[in-house]
Amino acid sequence: MNEDHTRTPLDDSLSQNSSTVGPKSLRVDARRNRVRILDTALSFFAAEGLSVRIEEIAQQAGVGIGTVYRNFPTKELLFEAVIHRYQQKLVEEAESLLDHDDPGEAFFRYITRVIEGGAANKALTAALSGTEIDMETVASGISDNLRDVLGKLLARAQQSDAVRADIGADHVKALMVGTILAIEKSADEIGLPVGIISVICDGLRTKPI
Amino acid sequence: MNEDHTRTPLDDSLSQNSSTVGPKSLRVDARRNRVRILDTALSFFAAEGLSVRIEEIAQQAGVGIGTVYRNFPTKELLFEAVIHRYQQKLVEEAESLLDHDDPGEAFFRYITRVIEGGAANKALTAALSGTEIDMETVASGISDNLRDVLGKLLARAQQSDAVRADIGADHVKALMVGTILAIEKSADEIGLPVGIISVICDGLRTKPI
DNA sequence: TCATAAACGGAATATATATTCCACTTTATT
DNA sequence: AATAAAGTGGAATATATATTCCGTTTATGA
Structure with missing residues (x-):
């Protein structure tokens, strides 16, 4: 009775590369369900944050609760799996901006994009900010990877004298998180974001004189 | 059996002016308990946010759960009562800065103070940002009053050309909330706040050239 | 001091939802 | 087609906590 189908949360997002066999080759129907669950969970988490009921996700995904739990033994683990995707995308995006001609523009474009994307995605917000959950694993995962690339992007921008020198990646990350949260929480006044x-970016710029 | 001791949440904080009789003159022990509950709730909410159990508050306040509920029929109402105090303080503080010589400094001093105070007070954060709860009543109450004074403070600062003209009180409020949340959520790197x-304030300033 | 209404305490109740369990299906293998 | 293994659904369980209820205690005014 010793169930050990519990894969570690970070190595499994279900290797899309159809050729490779994947963690342990799921049965075809199982793999399909897994994808459905992840997709559904993503949209729910993004829209409503962590408070969605697992049952609702299961229903919408067209599977039973039990199936969700077979794949993700815990709500938290499901969330982590969902977030892990997003994180990857963010990091990749940052990396692709690392060899942009204008380090300043690269930097500002990146934080703008992250903020705009995040403001529409409660899941990301929760993950980045640690709101709503403890998030041991993911949080540190995100922090590490994202802080790294962000740091590089920032360093280049600072070297090219586009960004004030007295701040670090932590400041920038905090500012992004805060801005995302602020936007998310505000009534949707148009133009607010x-x-x-713009205020944030101006505050980050080196001063003219 | 028709209990109607349910005072409206905003008219009751327990009128300190000992001379006036107050809402309906509580029994002396009842009044004492009410204060204890409010005080205890404040510190708990500030430290841990809305997730504290009512039972814990009751225990720490030295009363039974029933007593808490007699005074505040709902966790949410208790929270509102607690927040109402803080709100009042914030508004008063803003008002007292309205006739400061230097409108720019008054403005920046105010938002700095709110942010620094808020970052240590999860209750305020929750109330301001709407995190963790719906907060119909308080939210709008805070918004209205605080937005008003904040607007005045901002207007003066803008007239004196200390703050860029293209933003409104909503922006400032959102920025404050965001900053508070960002600081609160960040691991406590020293110097972060x-x-x-400083980034926020610089971003709000009119530009030199 | 007594009677009475007000207030109290905290066990019991209500509710919401995460998680488990297992009899039943479906897929893969022969 | 038959069988074993893998996977499924969803009722049942576990748990956490807000809220109610009511017998007991306490302040107050005569």
Whole structure:
């Protein structure tokens, strides 16, 4: 009775590369369900944060609760799996901006994009900020990877004198998180996001004189 | 059996002016308990946010759960009562800065103070940002009052050309909330708050050239 | 001091939801 | 087609906590 189908949360997102066999080759129907669950969970988490009921995800995904739990033994683990994707995308995006001609623009474009994307995605917000959950694993995962690339992006921008020198990646990360949260929490006044982002960016720039 | 001791949440904080009789003159022990509950709730909410159990508050306040519920029929109402105090303080503080010589400094001093105070107070954060709860009543109450004074403070600062003209009180409020949340959520890197606040303030300033 | 209404305490109740369990299906293998 | 292994659904369980209920205690005014 010793169930050990519990894969570690970070190595499994279900290797899309159809050729490779994957963790242990799931049965075809199982793999399909897994994808459905992840997709559904993503949209729910993004829209409503961690408070969605597992039952609702299961229903919408067209599977039973039990199936969700077979794949993700815990709500938290499901969340982690969902977030792990997003994280990857963010990091990749940052990396692709690392060899941009204008380090300053690369930097500002990146934080703008992260903020705009995040403001529409409660799941990401929760993951980045640690709101709503403890998030041992993911949090540190995100922090490490994202802080790294962000740090590089920032360093280049600072070297090219586009960004003030007295701040670090932590500041930037905090500012992004805060801005995302602020936008998310505010009544949806039109124009708010743009205005706020502009304030942040201006505050980060080196001063003219 | 029709209990109607349910006072409206905003008119009752227990009128300190000992001379006036108050809402309906509580029995002396009842009044004492009410204060204890409010005080205890404040510190708990500030430290841990809305997730504290009512039972814990009751215990720490030295009363039974029933007594808490007699005074505040709902966890949410208790929270509202607690927040109402803080709100009042914030508004008063803003008002007292309205006739400061230097409108710019008054403005920046105020948002700095709110941010620094808020970052240590999860209750305020929750109330301001709407995190963790719906907060119909308080939210709008805070919004209205605080937005008002904040607007005045901002207007003066803008007239004196200390703050860029293209933003409104909503932006400022969102920025404050975001900053508070960012600081609160970040691991406590020393110096983070100062650095972040400085970025925000710089971003709000009119530009030199 | 007594009677009475007000207030109290905390066990019991209600509710919401995460998680488990297992009899039943479906897939893969022969 | 038959069988074993893998996977499934969803009722049942476990748990956490907000809220109610009511017998007991306490302040107050005569």
